[in-house]
Amino acid sequence: MEDFLLYREFLFHNFIVSIDTMKSYDHKKIDAYWQDKWQSDSLYKTSELPQGKKIYVLDMFPYPSGEGLHVGHPKGYIATDIYSRFKRMNGYDVLHPMGWDAFGLPAEQFALKHKIHPRIAVENNIANFKNQLSHIGLDYDWSREINTTDPTFYKWTQWIFTKLYEKGLAYESHKPINWCPSCKTGLANEDVNHDGTCERCDTKVEKKPIRQWVLKITDYADRMLTDLDTLEWPEGVKLAQKNWIGRSEGAEFDFSLTDVKDHTDGSMSVKVFTTRADTLFGATFIAISADTAREWFNAGWETIDGVKEYVIETLEEQNKENDYSVVPEKTGVYSGINAINPATGEKIPVWIANYVLGGVGTGAIMAVPAHDERDFEFAKKYNLPVKQVISPETGVVQTNPEFRKSIVAILWDKKQNKFLSINWGKNLGGNLFIGGGVDGDEDSIICATREIKEETGYTHIRYLSKTEVIHHNYFAHSKNVGRRIEAVGLLFELIDDTQEEVSLEENEKNKFTTEWLSKQEVESKIEDALHALVYTMLVKEEIYTGDGTLISSGEHDGITSDEARNRFVEKYSGKKVIKYKMEDWVFARQRYWGEPFPVVRDNNGKVYMVDESELPVLLPEVKSYEPTGTGESPLAAITDWVNVRGYITNKGTFKQSNDGEIFTRETNTMPQWAGSSWYYLRFADPHNDAALISPEIEKNWLPVDVYVGGDHATRHLIYARFWHKFLYDIRVVSTTEPFSRLEFLGFILAEDGRKMSKRLGNVINPDDVINEYGADTFRVYEMFMAPFDQTVAWSTTSIKGADKFIDRVYSLQKKISETSTVSNMLHKTIKKVGEDIEKFKFNTAISQMMILVNAMEEGSFTHEEYSTLVTLLAPFAPHMTEQIWNELGNTTSIHKVSWPLYDESLLVEDSTTISLQINGKLRGTFVVPFGSDDSTVLEEAKILESYKKYVGELKPKKVIIIKNRLINIVI
């Protein structure tokens, strides 16, 4: 009641203004009034522990850039706001926090440009962001705000690093890494664009050997892969992670080398990695990368003429690599060395080839041109032998099959470039080539020649080529038996069209017709897997790269690819190996604005972690935080910070002491991804000095139930999963995954369809929009403009629709009456809005409410029904609905009201419109009572003019009636 009186007083002072603006209500006053009131009432304060059902709704926390917010930024925040308000109204305790990801390069670059300290810049930017956000009416509990640059926060980032080190998951490396010459820092692979440029500044990234801290994320690759299945994430993201992790199961084999001149590395063998160990007998040459060749040179190898030049040239070429979209032409050179295939004992040449890459596998491959496209392309170019060792397998393998031998013959008319096909009709397999069974030991060419003559009469033909045996499995329905066919495919050329009388019986002849098909027709009409494969191999001259049965593999003929992969590793001294495309995480940056490593070294360079009791290691103030570009961080110049006296505790950690030895601090800083890899935990327990998070709080609030943000499929979402799993292993968290459900948001583009940027001058500032239309209109429009996950351009005209809607809902207040025409529509709306919010389908939820409002405007509705509408709209338009709620005489906040329930019985309408179809075409509609039985519907339909016109006295062949929907009469 107090609120109500307060509001009356407020109206008295301000209402005149709103009449002037010709709007039903004055959003500026109302927005501010309620935002202040919610704030002073602590409406959104989250309790320390959830009392009942909990839900943790999280936005990807923003990077507080100097540019401020544009209208695209709040889209996700509005969605989580709606979702969390909805959940709160459904009786959940909601954790919905916000914070700042403020370390990292952009903040530092902004600071450098504007000549202010990054800490000050970050403070200003956060203040600006917070001010902009505050106008939107979001329900964050700001008492839980966190900031990754706050020492009380990064203390725990450092703590996690010391734990990673303890568990052997952090190590130093001098391997060449990605170096951005413009940002003057090392980068993780994840920070490098597809085209080899820096993700931040688009400068060409170089390889540079720098001492680096690296995290062993590859140790978690398998778990990260398998646990993907447990996540309610968009399939695309899961797939992207799967590809990024890039697990491949294979084997390594040693090929011993012969004819090596002065190769002093002593091993005299080359190690290859393959995922196709089953094709070992088909390895007809070895190909090594230019990198591997260089290593051999360094080890003292003297080679034949031209090889060294080729290697140098290739290395140069590969370092350029600007255009990633074009696969370069394969080149190579014979090295003069030969290798022994461990399976066949044969001597095969070793080539150096540009398509073999140094960083992949072992940098050397066994080339199997018969079963690998790249090897095949290379072998064709350099005339290297192709040896098929896998017999293709088509169809579905049958149990207890009948064995048969057969041929598939393709007759080619070169002049017309057409292929002879037999059309058996739809039910007998459609178009095939010529097929037939082999009699006993009959030669396949003779057999095929005979079949062609028998079935088509052509006799003047020339044999061209044939395949190895293909195994084809199918179920012969006519004989009710599974079959396994050993087929040979053959290609013949038609010399002339001399044709004999087809020797088959008349009734046999009538079963099929012969047709000449063009290439295009063949590809669309020949559906049979075996016949299509024969065509692919003989006409298109493609190789078979799938699994199958072994042939030409000595004693192993007849076993499957799977069996061979296991057997060959044992038999030929191979080793099973699992490789990942993902590499360990380069975790150091040579910049100022990041978390310092809690690491010191003694004068022998031995590394110690700073003792937990002395964390955080504070980022020191520094005069110049410009990058040095030497691979050293600016911190290295601060000698009285770098040099620190102390001692090593019996735990092996470092503690400061003025009379101790001198140690030197690590001067690299952590990458921006460090803080964001665990921040979501801290929101649940933001002020805990003693622990990263209290176990009780962790158990009650975590994991994040719904995580909303932009597409970070392969970086943030990989790193956070890795750290979370590690924290699970050291018992800091009790779940194996951090984010149960993930919802991506589509971006908002500028009205011109381009990205919003200051440079293009097309930025739309939410402050301006809110000023003109109010926060509620802004919120409703952003949610209504397109499906949530879809990118869409801003429209300064379309927003008027949302504005009108808000205004009309407010105006409806005047129409409250004692009667109702909308009860059915209202209950449908309650159902749909609830279901849609749950699924993040905000656009259709709003559209349903618009439909209801239209119906209310046309008909009549009660006070209670109006209250229900306002309640449904409350999560979307919190200010206006709170205002109405208050004006309706309620004394508590609408945001504490229970979500309305729908009445199943009221979802049903009294009557329903049936559409009349005649032969599937719409010919009219009519209304019948809901639930009318079929005969009633038919009788009603017969009354229609269109029924009389189209059906008349004709007898319908068939009448299909879909209850409450339609009647279709087939005549």
Add this chain to the structure above:
RNA sequence: GCCGGGGUGGCGGAAUGGUAGACGCGCACGACUCAAAAUCGUGUAUCGUAAGGUGUGUGGGUUCAAGUCCCACCCCCGGCACCA
């Protein structure tokens, strides 16, 4: 090339195999107004005066009925890319 996602009016977009284009913008006309804005009303896929025909990227198919299911292809967006 491979893997995702998508292709529906002038625009953003709706459609459990069952009236395609809900809802909104825009546009046109009308009401109110001296006038405009705002607001309200009516109309708005397309061809046709009409009856009716045609329409969800293209071509086939399944079905009484296809935007929706199946096959082939084209185009757009995103990711990966000589990964052995």
